Amino acid sequence: MSKLEKSDIKKVYWRNIFGLQWGWNYERMQGLGYSWVIMPALKKIYADDKAGMTKALKTSLGYFNTSQPMSHLIVGADMGMEEKSGIENDAAITGLKTGLMGPFAGVGDTIFLAIYRAIIFSIASYMALSGSAVGLIIPIIAGAVILWVRYKFTWIGYNQGTRLATDFAGRMKVLTDAASILGLTVVGALIPSVITYSLDFKYKVGKVTLNANDLMDQILPALAPLLIVMFSYWLLGKKKMNSTKLIFVLIALGMLLGNLKNIF
Amino acid sequence: MSVSVSVIIVLCVFVSLAVLDQISIQLGPYSPLFGGAITGMVMGDLKTGLIVGATLQLMTLGVATYGGATVPDFLTGSIMGTAYAIIAGKGAEYGIGLAVPIGLLLTQLDILARLTNTFFQAKADKYAEAGDYRGVERSNVLGTIPWIVSRVLPVAIGLIFGQGVVNAINSFIPQWFMDGLKTAGMILPAMGIAILMRYLPLKKYWPFFIIGFVMLAYGGKSFSILGAALVGLAMAGVYVIFVGNKEHTATTSNGDVEVDDDDDEVEIDE
Numbered sequence: 001m002s003k004l005e006k007s008d009i010k011k012v013y014w015r016n017i018f019g020l021q022w023g024w025n026y027e028r029m030q031g032l033g034y035s036w037v038i039m040p041a042l043k044k045i046y047a048d049d050k051a052g053m054t055k056a057l058k059t060s061l062g063y064f065n066t067s068q069p070m071s072h073l074i075v076g077a078d079m080g081m082e083e084k085s086g087i088e089n090d091a092a093i094t095g096l097k098t099g100l101m102g103p104f105a106g107v108g109d110t111i112f113l114a115i116y117r118a119i120i121f122s123i124a125s126y127m128a129l130s131g132s133a134v135g136l137i138i139p140i141i142a143g144a145v146i147l148w149v150r151y152k153f154t155w156i157g158y159n160q161g162t163r164l165a166t167d168f169a170g171r172m173k174v175l176t177d178a179a180s181i182l183g184l185t186v187v188g189a190l191i192p193s194v195i196t197y198s199l200d201f202k203y204k205v206g207k208v209t210l211n212a213n214d215l216m217d218q219i220l221p222a223l224a225p226l227l228i229v230m231f232s233y234w235l236l237g238k239k240k241m242n243s244t245k246l247i248f249v250l251i252a253l254g255m256l257l258g259n260l261k262n263i264f
Numbered sequence: 265m266s267v268s269v270s271v272i273i274v275l276c277v278f279v280s281l282a283v284l285d286q287i288s289i290q291l292g293p294y295s296p297l298f299g300g301a302i303t304g305m306v307m308g309d310l311k312t313g314l315i316v317g318a319t320l321q322l323m324t325l326g327v328a329t330y331g332g333a334t335v336p337d338f339l340t341g342s343i344m345g346t347a348y349a350i351i352a353g354k355g356a357e358y359g360i361g362l363a364v365p366i367g368l369l370l371t372q373l374d375i376l377a378r379l380t381n382t383f384f385q386a387k388a389d390k391y392a393e394a395g396d397y398r399g400v401e402r403s404n405v406l407g408t409i410p411w412i413v414s415r416v417l418p419v420a421i422g423l424i425f426g427q428g429v430v431n432a433i434n435s436f437i438p439q440w441f442m443d444g445l446k447t448a449g450m451i452l453p454a455m456g457i458a459i460l461m462r463y464l465p466l467k468k469y470w471p472f473f474i475i476g477f478v479m480l481a482y483g484g485k486s487f488s489i490l491g492a493a494l495v496g497l498a499m500a501g502v503y504v505i506f507v508g509n510k511e512h513t514a515t516t517s518n519g520d521v522e523v524d525d526d527d528d529e530v531e532i533d534e
Contacts, residue, residue: 021287023388023407025381032385036404039397054395061385061392061400068288114463118325119493125297126489128318131311133301139292147289174508178500180464181472185496187460188476192484194322194457197450222481228451232458243327244336246455247368254448259440 002047004083011040012079013154016072017147029065034075034097041079045086056087062094066101067108072150074100076157077164084161092162100165107176112146115183122190195225201260228253267307267347272423274306275343276416282339283415284408296320296342296363303346315356316346320363323452326459334374340415341367344422352430361445362433364452370418377410472499 015037023032038060046053066074074097081093120142127135157164201212216223228250235241235249256263278293286294293302297317304313320342327335341363349359384403391399422429466473479492 018284018288019404022284022411023381023384023404024287024378025385025407026378027382027385032381032388032400032404032407035388035392035400039401043397050395053397054392057392057395057397057400058389061388068290110464114326114460118460119489121295121297121321122325122489123493125318125321128297128301128314128321131314133305133310133314136292136298136301139295139297143289143291174504177465177469178504178508181469181503182493182496182500183460183464184466184469184472185476185499186489186493187457187464188473188478189480189487189489189492189496190322190325190453190457191477192481193489194325194453195451197447220481221484222477225451225454226477226481228454229457229461232454233461236458236462243455243459244368244371246458247336247364247452250452250455251364251445251448254446254451255441255444257451258444258447262440 002044004041004044004079008040008044009076009079009154009158012038012075013072013151015040016068016075016154017150020068020071028061028063030071031061031064034062034064034071035060037071038075038078041082045082049086052087055090056082059087059090059093062097064097064101066105067112069112069146069150069153070104070108071101072153073157073164073168074104076154076159077161078157080158080161096162096165104172107172110176110183111179115179115186116142116146118183118190119186122186122194126193191225191229192222195222195228197224197228197257199224199257267351267423267426271306272420275303275347275423276420278302278306279340279343279415279419280412283411286339287411294339296324296338299339299342300346300359303343304350307347307350309350312349312356312359313346316349316359316363317342319356319360319449320345320367322456323364323449324456325453326456326463334371334378336364336367337370337374337415338363338367340370340418343419347423347426348430348433351426352434357446357449358442360449361442364445364449366422373414373418377414380410381407472496475499 019036020030020033023036024030025032035057042053042056042060046056077096077100078093081096085092087093120139124135124138127138156168160168199213199216203210203212213224220226232246232250235246236243279299282293282299285291292298295317297320300313300315300317300320301310302313304310304316307313320338324336324338327338344366345359345361345363347359348362349356352358384407388400388403391397391403461473476492476496479487479495480489
């Protein structure tokens with residue numbers, strides 16, 4: 001077995017950045033991509049071990065699915081383990097992969113999908129709404145930072161190997177909690193600013209015209225958006241409800257609210 | 265106004281790159297924001313593109329492919345919506361109204377692409393059996409084709425027949441329906457926000473949600489999302505300083521990590 005060099009690990013990193021999900025499919029999800037990503041390392045490790053290479057190839061093609069940024073940790077740890085002890089114990093490799101991909105997916109999706117996107121893209125969108133395309137550069141800059149984080153993750157995984165499950169996971173929990181606090185603050189802030197709807201309904205009592213939206217705003221600013229969000233939140237908690245069905249519910253609600261004037 | 269061949273080609277190339285971005289780096293081109301902006305730029309009306317893209321983006325903030333779930337294709341939706349709005353000359357709201365149903369319809373193509381790739385997975389298994397690593401590598405690279413075709417096809421067809429589609433919409437769809445879609449566009453961001461509230465531990469950390477809401481509800485004129493994010497960052501920092509570090513030493517001395525599952529997670533998509 002040959003040792004990995006820095007250039008091999010960099011190759012794996014770049015492949016992980018681009019190609020983990022090219023071959024995404026319902027049978028093994030990222031399995032095919034995982035194999036492609038780790039290939040440069042396998043080629044080096046099993047350069048003169050044909051049987052080992054075949055076994056390692058098959059192991060790398062197994063079922064795999066996790067958050068992409070977090071996958072670097074697992075790929076890194078896999079490289080470290082195979083470099084040290086080969087593919088003799090392929091169950092250990094599969095165990096590492098399947099054991100970590102679930103928890104890492106939860107943490108990674110929370111931080112890198114939910115919170116990251118909500119913050120970065122809402123700020124960029126606001127600038128776009130005011131007619132400025134400059135905001136588009138924000139996701140690009142933030143993306144460059146993510147690329148750096150993912151590079152670090154590859155090395156952390158490689159250096160920690162099997163210890164990854166205990167040491168790093170503990171730190172990730174604190175980070176996820178902190179990110180959740182940041183995320184929920186932004187989510188709360190999004191409601192009054194993103195939902196521009198105001199109730200278009202006037203009611204005449206004698207000579208006085210009551211504007212329903214003004215009344216609601218006196219109780220609480222942005223009450224109408226808050227009510228719609230709470231309604232959606234409540235609906236999503238129902239069994240058999242999912243985001244696609246919720247779109248239809250909200251479109252129906254929009255049809256109703258958008259034509260209030262014509263109905264009354 | 266019909267769409268010129270060069271515009272169609274440029275947008276097809278863009279959507280190919282964008283879908284690769286979507287399944288890899290997620291730098292930006294995959295987002296509805298970029299989809300609208302690029303389409304607007306190419307078709308000579310950047311402002312409309314920015315508004316359609318940004319509105320769709322805000323609408324879908326919480327919609328993400330958690331765990332590889334299929335979600336409506338709002339990227340292609342924003343490209344088509346922007347294009348139709350510019351062709352019809354009826355403003356951004358027209359495009360926003362159309363982008364949502366288009367995105368929903370295209371969900372099926374995304375599923376088809378993911379199904380098709382099962383074929384390459386099977387191929388790769390055979391190559392691996394034979395120790396042919398080049399074959400395995402090729403299979404993953406070929407996996408990009410279904411992704412690209414599933415996005416390029418609707419964009420190309422939708423733009424070639426652009427004028428016809430717009431005429432059909434204008435003559436068959438009643439005004440009240442378009443009004444309804446407009447209002448739906450205003451309230452649809454509630455979906456993205458509600459998904460985020462379900463996804464993040466709202467029950468555990470609800471006070472921060474209220475702080476965020478109050479900041480913008482009462483101080484919307486003088487506060488921005490970035491401002492709220494900075495306040496959130498500060499509170500997250502306070503948490504790490506006073507609670508997080510203690511908790512971390514506690515978990516590591518125990519040797520095992522507690523995973524709390526007290527938030528009732530919902531199935532985001534089927």
